[in-house]
Amino acid sequence: MLADFHNHSCLSPCASLEMSPRKLAWTAAAAGVGIMALTDHNSARNTPAFAAACREAGIMPLCGLEITTAEECHVLALFDTPAAALEMGTWVWEALPDYPLDIERFGDQPVVDEHEMIVELIDTLLTSAIHHTFQEIQDETQRRGGLFIPAHINRQAFSVESQLGFLPPGHYDAIEVLAPQACAYQQRYPDIPVITASDAHAPEQIAKHPFQLDFSHPTIPAIREALANLTRL
Numbered sequence: 001m002l003a004d005f006h007n008h009s010c011l012s013p014c015a016s017l018e019m020s021p022r023k024l025a026w027t028a029a030a031a032g033v034g035i036m037a038l039t040d041h042n043s044a045r046n047t048p049a050f051a052a053a054c055r056e057a058g059i060m061p062l063c064g065l066e067i068t069t070a071e072e073c074h075v076l077a078l079f080d081t082p083a084a085a086l087e088m089g090t091w092v093w094e095a096l097p098d099y100p101l102d103i104e105r106f107g108d109q110p111v112v113d114e115h116e117m118i119v120e121l122i123d124t125l126l127t128s129a130i131h132h133t134f135q136e137i138q139d140e141t142q143r144r145g146g147l148f149i150p151a152h153i154n155r156q157a158f159s160v161e162s163q164l165g166f167l168p169p170g171h172y173d174a175i176e177v178l179a180p181q182a183c184a185y186q187q188r189y190p191d192i193p194v195i196t197a198s199d200a201h202a203p204e205q206i207a208k209h210p211f212q213l214d215f216s217h218p219t220i221p222a223i224r225e226a227l228a229n230l231t232r233l
């Protein structure tokens, strides 16, 4: 099954306003994606609409966030229900600096429903680094039963390599690597599942870099096990 675990909706200030959860789900389904995650910056507020749209479009939703750590690394925290993602989102929100959104520069940050109706406009900039460290966010995500995946670790900004210079030792459910270097990174980290993701911010980026994942049930433990199997291929 094609899996794509890193995508943004219109709630992310850097994403296109065309990226409603509905558009994301239906475009991915048309491209053959079977399981997809919504991971807006530091917020899970659009995951209820995303989960509803995915059910309609016939694909499995994962509900998550792309969190900016205190060190300015991007990490993914993924859950199998909107409720779990929203609870994690509350923990993140309490550690997010209250910088006002510059609408001229970034545009709006709308929370929408599954029919693309705006429910609320968030006026705190969502992309700031939160007060918790990489390690604290990893511990909190895993304590809540979520998948913890450092994002685009080989990107030249907002990644563990750009900010820390190395991948800290620890247990990762996977690491996300920019597609051209996925094989090289799997060789470098043979015990950690290496995945690619689209990190879509605009409709034309949807489903561009999924990976293959086979699992029995769409639950976090089954997905964790399927990810671990990637290193045994």
Ligand SMILES: [Zn+2]
Pocket: 066, 074, 151, 152, 158
């Ligand atoms: Zn990122």
Ligand SMILES: [Zn+2]
Pocket: 006, 007, 008, 066, 199
């Ligand atoms: Zn992203």
